[in-house]
Amino acid sequence: MTDRPIKVLIAKPGLDGHDRGAKVLARGLRDEGFEVVYTGLRQTPEMVATAALQEDVDVVGLSILSGAHMTLVPRITKLLQEQGMSDVLVTVGGIIPDDDVPSLKEAGVAAVFGPGTTIAQVADYLRSNAPTRD
Amino acid sequence: MAQDATAPARAHNLVEAAVAGDRLALARLLTAVENRTPLAEAALREMYPLAGRAHLVGITGPPGAGKSTLVAALLALVRAAGRPVAVVAVDPSSPITGGALLGDRVRMQAYAGDRDVFIRSMASRGHAGGLASTTTAAAAVLDAAGFDLVLIETVGTGQSEVEVAAAADTTVVLEAPEMGDEVQAIKAGLLEVADLVVVNKGDKPGALRTAAQLRAMLAPTVGRSAIAAGRPQPKRPEILVTTASTGDGVPELLAALDRHRTTARDGEAASARRTRAEAQVRAILSERLADRLRGAHLTALHDALVAEVADHHLDPYTAADRLLEAMAAQVT
Numbered sequence: 001m002t003d004r005p006i007k008v009l010i011a012k013p014g015l016d017g018h019d020r021g022a023k024v025l026a027r028g029l030r031d032e033g034f035e036v037v038y039t040g041l042r043q044t045p046e047m048v049a050t051a052a053l054q055e056d057v058d059v060v061g062l063s064i065l066s067g068a069h070m071t072l073v074p075r076i077t078k079l080l081q082e083q084g085m086s087d088v089l090v091t092v093g094g095i096i097p098d099d100d101v102p103s104l105k106e107a108g109v110a111a112v113f114g115p116g117t118t119i120a121q122v123a124d125y126l127r128s129n130a131p132t133r134d
Numbered sequence: 135m136a137q138d139a140t141a142p143a144r145a146h147n148l149v150e151a152a153v154a155g156d157r158l159a160l161a162r163l164l165t166a167v168e169n170r171t172p173l174a175e176a177a178l179r180e181m182y183p184l185a186g187r188a189h190l191v192g193i194t195g196p197p198g199a200g201k202s203t204l205v206a207a208l209l210a211l212v213r214a215a216g217r218p219v220a221v222v223a224v225d226p227s228s229p230i231t232g233g234a235l236l237g238d239r240v241r242m243q244a245y246a247g248d249r250d251v252f253i254r255s256m257a258s259r260g261h262a263g264g265l266a267s268t269t270t271a272a273a274a275v276l277d278a279a280g281f282d283l284v285l286i287e288t289v290g291t292g293q294s295e296v297e298v299a300a301a302a303d304t305t306v307v308l309e310a311p312e313m314g315d316e317v318q319a320i321k322a323g324l325l326e327v328a329d330l331v332v333v334n335k336g337d338k339p340g341a342l343r344t345a346a347q348l349r350a351m352l353a354p355t356v357g358r359s360a361i362a363a364g365r366p367q368p369k370r371p372e373i374l375v376t377t378a379s380t381g382d383g384v385p386e387l388l389a390a391l392d393r394h395r396t397t398a399r400d401g402e403a404a405s406a407r408r409t410r411a412e413a414q415v416r417a418i419l420s421e422r423l424a425d426r427l428r429g430a431h432l433t434a435l436h437d438a439l440v441a442e443v444a445d446h447h448l449d450p451y452t453a454a455d456r457l458l459e460a461m462a463a464q465v466t
Contacts, residue, residue, distance in 0.1 A: 026235055035257045046247060050245075056165040
């Protein structure tokens with residue numbers, strides 16, 4: 001099944017209340033032919049992991065602007081691994097200092113997209129890197 | 135097609151795990167069903183006998199009427215009663231790009247730690263009618279996995295997306311206040327298949343008036359002719375008013391759902407089950423026919439006949455008959 005849409009969860013973990021960027025990306029990926037599950041604001045790591053499992057997504061995209069990424073992201077990747085979803089591609093977008101990127105990657109994040117990233121860049125990256133399942 | 139041989143064994147493992155409560159296995163089965171893989175077919179063959187115990191409730195209505203919010207309000211009550219509950223929420227796929235934005239979970243967040251709540255979004259993937267073509271199968275998988283109640287939320291619907299009535303035992307049609315006059319209520323279509331009509335946003339002006347109009351207009355016709363009396367009876371929906379965002383009226387709705395589940399088990403729900411069975415068999419039959427047409431021998435004949443029809447050298451009825459004959463000859 002090579003032509004099935006890639007399913008992406010766009011989640012906003014943590015307490016920042018600004019989801020315009022996440023919504024723009026969700027809409028942009030929709031227009032690129034992805035099936036995008038959008039979960040809304042103020043998600044706990046458990047909510048994100050549960051949604052990823054129930055929806056059986058290929059990609060989890062986390063949008064974080066609050067600075068809490070070093071706490072939230074490793075918790076989410078750990079929960080995903082614990083529930084048997086270590087093959088899911090995890091990406092992070094938002095305001096992430098360059099210095100934090102290596103630790104996030106160590107925690108299981110595949111890519112970090114900062115301000116200025118285009119929808120096309122994200123879409124192309126996901127198409128090339130999303131896990132292939134039957 | 136190399137994977138066909140291992141599909142039944144892999145399906146069996148996933149089915150066993152899902153029925154034993156493994157939620158990832160359940161999620162993977164639903165993905166297979168959505169993608170119509172060989173594994174899904176093997177799994178559905180195995181799960182079908184296990185299904186048939188859950189109460190399948192369809193929730194439909196226009197976009198923005200409050201379907202997701204009402205589902206969330208129902209989840210709270212059903213979980214308070216300790217019943218395991220699943221949701222299949224369908225949102226439309228883009229007819230242009232095939233992409234979809236599935237946003238129903240936004241209103242149903244509170245259950246992350248609760249393994250007896252399972253929410254799955256589905257894109258309609260080009261299927262008209264308010265559901266995805268695989269929604270009935272997905273509901274059967276959740277039924278077989280042991281959920282007592284399966285809520286099927288359709289895409290935002292208009293007047294004629296009645297497919298959910300065949301997919302569910304009980305169909306709830308949501309209306310928002312002041313969405314139309316009395317003539318809207320007597321038009322044929324969606325309201326005719328409702329077991330329950332819910333006027334949501336009951337705190338908005340006009341909600342009670344809308345409910346009163348619906349009650350008056352959806353009352354059964356009296357003095358039907360002998361011919362009409364012999365036909366299937368239109369449903370006589372109960373009309374309820376809810377405010378899903380506050381929970382007002384939702385306990386009454388749940389009580390009405392439970393009543394419909396018990397009283398109609400042998401009547402309307404039985405006929406809904408029959409309609410559902412028929413729809414499933416027919417859908418699979420036409421898929422199988424389409425698969426057969428793609429076979430090497432018939433593809434050539436099919437293409438040749440289509441070309442003749444395009445040139446008006448042959449009529450489409452004769453072309454279809456010839457294909458059926460060729461198919462029958464192949465079987466024997």
